[in-house]
Amino acid sequence: xxxxxxxxxxxxxxxxxxxxxxxxxxxxxxxxxxxxxxxxxxxxxxxxxxxxxxxxxxxxxxxxxxxxxxxxxxxxxxxxxxxxxxxxxxxxxxxxxxxxxxxxxxxxxxxxxxxxxxxxxxxxxxxxxxxxxxxxxxxxxxxxxxxxxxxxxxxxxxxxxxxxxxxxxxxxxxxxxxxxxxxxxxxxxxxxxxxxxxxxxxxxxxxxxxxxxxxxxxxxxxxxxxxxxxxxxxxxxxxxxxxxxxxxxxxxxxxxxxxxxxxxxxxxxxxxxxxxxxxxxxxxxxxxxxxxxxxxxxxxxxxxxxxxxxxxxxxxxxxxxxxxxxxxxxxxxxxxxxxxxxxxxxxxxxxxxxxxxxxxxxxxxxxxxxxxxxxxxxxxxxxxxxxxxxxxxxxxxxxxxxxxxxxxxxxxxxxxxxxxxxxxxxxxxxxxxxxxxxxxxxxxxxxxxxxxxxxxxxxxxxxxxxxxxxxxxxxxxxxxxxxxxxxxxxxxxxxxxxxxxxxxxxxxxxxxxxxxxxxxxxxxxxxxxxxxxxxxxxxxxxxxxxxxxxxxxxxxxxxxxxxxxxxxxxxxxxxxxxxxxxxxxxxxxxxxxxxx
Numbered sequence: 240x241x242x243x244x245x246x247x248x249x250x251x252x253x254x255x256x257x258x259x260x261x262x263x264x265x266x267x268x269x270x271x272x273x274x275x276x277x278x279x280x281x282x283x284x285x286x287x288x289x290x291x292x293x294x295x296x297x298x299x300x301x302x303x304x305x306x307x308x309x310x311x312x313x314x315x316x317x318x319x320x321x322x323x324x325x326x327x328x329x330x331x332x333x334x335x336x337x338x339x340x341x342x343x344x345x346x347x348x349x350x351x352x353x354x355x356x357x358x359x360x361x362x363x364x365x366x367x368x369x370x371x372x373x374x375x376x377x378x379x380x381x382x383x384x385x386x387x388x389x390x391x392x393x394x395x396x397x398x399x400x401x402x403x404x405x406x407x408x409x410x411x412x413x414x415x416x417x418x419x420x421x422x423x424x425x426x427x428x429x430x431x432x433x434x435x436x437x438x439x440x441x442x443x444x445x446x447x448x449x450x451x452x453x454x455x456x457x458x459x460x461x462x463x464x465x466x467x468x469x470x471x472x473x474x475x476x477x478x479x480x481x482x483x484x485x486x487x488x489x490x491x492x493x494x495x496x497x498x499x500x501x502x503x504x505x506x507x508x509x510x511x512x513x514x515x516x517x518x519x520x521x522x523x524x525x526x527x528x529x530x531x532x533x534x535x536x537x538x539x540x541x542x543x544x545x546x547x548x549x550x551x552x553x554x555x556x557x558x559x560x561x562x563x564x565x566x567x568x569x570x571x572x573x574x575x576x577x578x579x580x581x582x583x584x585x586x587x588x589x590x591x592x593x594x595x596x597x598x599x600x601x602x603x604x605x606x607x608x609x610x611x612x613x614x615x616x617x618x619x620x621x622x623x624x625x626x627x628x629x630x631x632x633x634x635x636x637x638x639x640x641x642x643x644x645x646x647x648x649x650x651x652x653x654x655x656x657x658x659x660x661x662x663x664x665x666x667x668x669x670x671x672x673x674x675x676x677x678x679x680x681x682x683x684x685x686x687x688x689x690x691x692x693x694x695x696x697x698x699x700x701x702x703x704x705x706x707x708x709x710x711x712x713x714x715x716x717x718x719x720x721x722x723x724x725x726x727x728x729x730x731x732x733x734x735x736x737x738x739x740x741x742x743x744x745x746x747x748x749x750x751x752x753x754x755x756x757x758x759x760x761x762x763x764x765x766x767x768x769x770x771x772x773x774x775x776x777x778x779x780x781x782x783x784x785x786x787x788x789x790x791x792x793x794x795x796x797x798x799x800x801x802x803x804x805x806x807x808x809x810x811x812x813x814x815x816x817x818x819x820x821x822x823x824x825x826x827x828x829x830x831x832x833x834x835x
Contacts, residue, residue, distance in 0.1 A: 291385070292388075293349075294388050299388070299426075300426050300444055302409065307348075307349070307428070308431070310347050312343055320343060323341060327775070327801050328684070329802070332684060340362070344356060344359075356382040358381045359377055362375060365777055368779055371779075372437050372737070374395075375395075377393060379393065379394075393445050396442055397441040398438075398737070400779075401736060403627075403734065404631050404634070405441065407560060408441045408560045408561050410564065411531060411560035412424070412425055412560060420521065420555070420557070422557050425442060425443040425444060428441075439626070446543050451545060454556075458482070459483075462481040465477070465478055465539070465540065467539055468540075468674075469674050470499055473679060475489065491553070495510075495514060507592075507593075515554055520587065520600055523584050527601060528654070530564055531563035532566070535581055536580060536581045537578040537580055537581075538580060541559030543556040543558055574672065576658065576660075577662075582673060605659070611639055614639050639654060684829040684830060687706045687709075687827070688827055688828075689705070689824055690824055691823065693728070693745060694820070700718045701719045703719070714749050714752070714755075715749055716745075716757040717748055718746065718747050720748040720750050728820075730742070736764075740765065741763050742761070755787075756786075757787070759785075762780060769808065771808060773808065774805045781801040782800075782826060784800075784828055786798050801827075802826070802828060805824075807825070
């Protein structure tokens with residue numbers, strides 16, 4: 240057993256230790272949420288409720304405001320709400336299954352104003368999912384048509400699971416707005432459910448028709464939400480239509496796809512008739528400056544597009560900005576500083592005129608908008624408003640202003656220096672990771688049961704995990720035998736998550752197959768790292784299976800992801816023995832589609 244903070248170890252599989260960070264970030268920040276299930280309207284025997292605005296005309300998104308939101312609902316309903324989640328494995332399929340969160344009825348009190356018959360449901364795609372602190376959506380007018388709270392029909396409360404500083408989302412959206420990009424407003428809320436304090440959430444303006452009317456002066460156009468989506472014959476199908484759903488006319492997406500298929504000299508003439516290209520380049524530059532890796536140009540993820548009837552052009556809207564002010568892409572580590580993991584950005588970057596315009600936008604943002612002193616002052620203000628600790632905001636401050644001096648072991652340059660150096664490179668570094676525009680395989684994935692019994696005590700790691708390869712070969716990966724070569728159980732804590740996440744990196748050798756090594760990484764929120772049975776839940780409690788392959792980055796290749804099941808902890812150490820653990824596994828994994 241070894242307790243570590245994402246270090247590296249010599250010997251075979253030395254790159255494995257980076258998994259404790261990469262694995263935790265897998266599929267993170269994938270914002271969004273499933274559609275809503277049907278909820279009955281009030282009984283016809285009840286008197287009709289009159290339209291009403293609760294709370295007066297105060298600004299719901301006043302940045303100086305910390306709202307108190309108290310939800311009261313059936314304990315059984317809240318238990319079910321917390322438990323609902325997509326499976327980690329399902330989000331990795333080429334055809335992601337549809338998923339709906341259940342809607343519940345609750346009473347909600349906001350800053351002393353009580354509202355009954357409010358619809359409450361969980362929200363989140365993957366990175367923000369938590370079994371203990373769920374993100375929430377509140378709908379005030381579904382069961383009471385015309386009811387609003389401070390002129391809004393809904394509230395979206397993000398749990399800040401990927402941002403313990405509580406500041407990244409509001410800081411990021413403010414930077415977009417300063418650059419002239421339509422972006423949601425936001426502030427903060429302290430949320431409790433049935434008297435349980437869940438902590439500080441970000442209260443984000445929903446990207447709905449009221450936002451479109453405010454930002455564009457018209458809400459009749461086509462709006463799409465992107466979760467790992469891009470323009471393409473097949474990829475465009477991943478855009479979820481959010482307005483004009485009944486008509487489902489998606490020819491505007493096809494027009495952009497067709498334009499991007501043209502040679503450069505034709506594309507640059509056609510594209511500006513479909514997309515506000517100048518605005519997109521500035522949007523792209525802001526995403527890059529903010530180091531928002533889980534974004535449109537960083538990850539083909541977490542954004543909306545809106546075709547404004549006024550000019551007939553597509554406009555990009557940022558969303559899911561809790562991974563902003565990070566920079567490095569944990570899933571695509573060779574991306575580099577200048578993001579272009581998106582078809583539109585990649586095509587424009589490879590045309591010298593447009594690359595120059597993109598770099599000029601970055602330089603203009605640095606010269607006219609990026610103010611380190613003002614940003615740090617805003618971080619301090621948010622900390623004071625929300626009661627956030629200095630440690631929780633440390634990585635955000637380091638991103639902005641840097642740390643140490645060149646040559647120091649923990650040196651990190653300020654974001655301004657990182658961007659300036661990237662622009663100065665004659666040949667840009669970094670690889671491009673674009674989604675493949677191919678017909679998806681919607682067949683059922685290969686699965687395997689995963690069982691195991693693991694024990695770590697006083698530095699001795701024993702036990703094994705067992706599974707079956709797609710070809711039928713049974714694997715018994717023994718930690719006991721692997722311990723002769725490496726630390727076969729590595730315990731680490733990711734404090735850049737809220738709550739913190741425990742990672743157990745297990746290395747087992749199959750004695751029946753020439754001691755072939757396999758790696759199993761288990762995750763569980765620190766608040767759940769106690770004796771008991773813990774069901775797999777999104778990425779908060781789950782498992783990743785790898786095989787050692789020294790030709791791959793990090794020396795491993797992903798084999799399978801957790802689908803369903805549980806880990807049962809019988810003992811979890813604390814204090815000086817925090818790495819000691821005893822647990823069993825009983826789960827199902829889905830193999831990656833490329834694994835034979």
